[in-house]
Amino acid sequence: MSSNAPRRPVRDLRFFLTVPHACSYLPDREATTLFLDPQESPVPGVYDSLSLLGFRRSGRHLYRPHCEGCNACRSVRIPVSHFMANRTQRKILRRNSDITTRVIPARFSSKHYALYADYIRLRHADGDMYPPSRDQYRTFLTLEEPYAHLMELYLGEELVAVAAFDQLEHGLSAIYTFFGVSEALDKRSLGTFAILKLIEFCRHKTLPHLYLGYWIEECRKMRYKQAFTPVEVLDGRHWRPLIR
Incomplete structure (x- = not known):
């Protein structure tokens, strides 16, 4: 996004x-969500400001948790200039050195949707995005705005993963990543690899942060985020190092 927005x-x-x-x-537990008025589209400037306050984008909506008596959902981001891949992450980079990437606008593609649908059916059949549908996918991950992008990951000619992200004034915001599900691909840790490639893209664009959304200490599925040290967590209106 332009700083002149x-x-x-x-x-x-x-x-x-x-x-x-x-x-x-x-x-x-019950949850409540705070949404920006749908009449207020997530335009540059508004989106930049709200992301610093822990808001995320889903489709055309900007939101953040607002649950009475619970602060378990905490916004986290990686200060990319301080990030150094650990031993496991370096192995993942080497293991996937044969994968190429391409960044494109966040438009609908039948090829992307087929990969997404398989991913949801095979990995998240117990989640609220099951069963997948084209309309659900379009609403969630496609957006005709200049800041909305998809990073395609290819193994030869095969599309093996897609990472949706937004380019903000002060960083990239990782929206969602989906990838092929097979015994061979599982060994590649494509979810972690996609984050590592987004960190590289931040550096290429000289953007200081990669936003990873929400982290819940009690949620096993979110533990991977704390491996990208150092991680900063939003504490009120201030970002501080996550210390555990």
């Missing part, structure tokens, strides 16, 4: 709170 003060924006619903991450 027009900005509106956050206090001038309208927000809506959802009714309580089942938490997607922690059993036996």
Whole structure:
């Protein structure tokens, strides 16, 4: 996003709170979500400002958790200038040195959707994105805005993974990654590899941060995020090192 993008003060924006619903991450808990007014499209400036306050994008909506009595969801980001791959991550980079990447606009592709649908059916049949559909995919991961991108990962001519991300003024925001599911591909740790490639892309664009969304200490599926040290966590309105 351009640093010359027009900005509106956050206090001038309208927000809506959802009714309580089942938490997607922690059993036996209810969640509520704070959404930017849908009439306020996620334009540059607004999006940049809200991302610094822990908001995320899903389709055309900007949101963040706003649960009474619970602060388990914490926004995390990687300060890329301080990141150094650990031994496991270096092995993953070497293991995937034969993979090539291409960054394209976040437009719909039947090839992408086929990979996504297989991923959801085989990896997340117990989640709230099952069963997959083309409309669901379009609403979630496609957006005709200049900041919305997809990183394609190819093994030869085969598309093996896609990482959706946004380019903000102060970093990249990783939206979602999906990849091929097979015994051979599982050994490649494509989810971790995609994050490592986004870190490289941040450096190429001289962007200081890679935003990884929310981290919940009690959620096993989110533990991979804390491996990308050093990780910063949003504490109120300030980003601080995650110390565990």
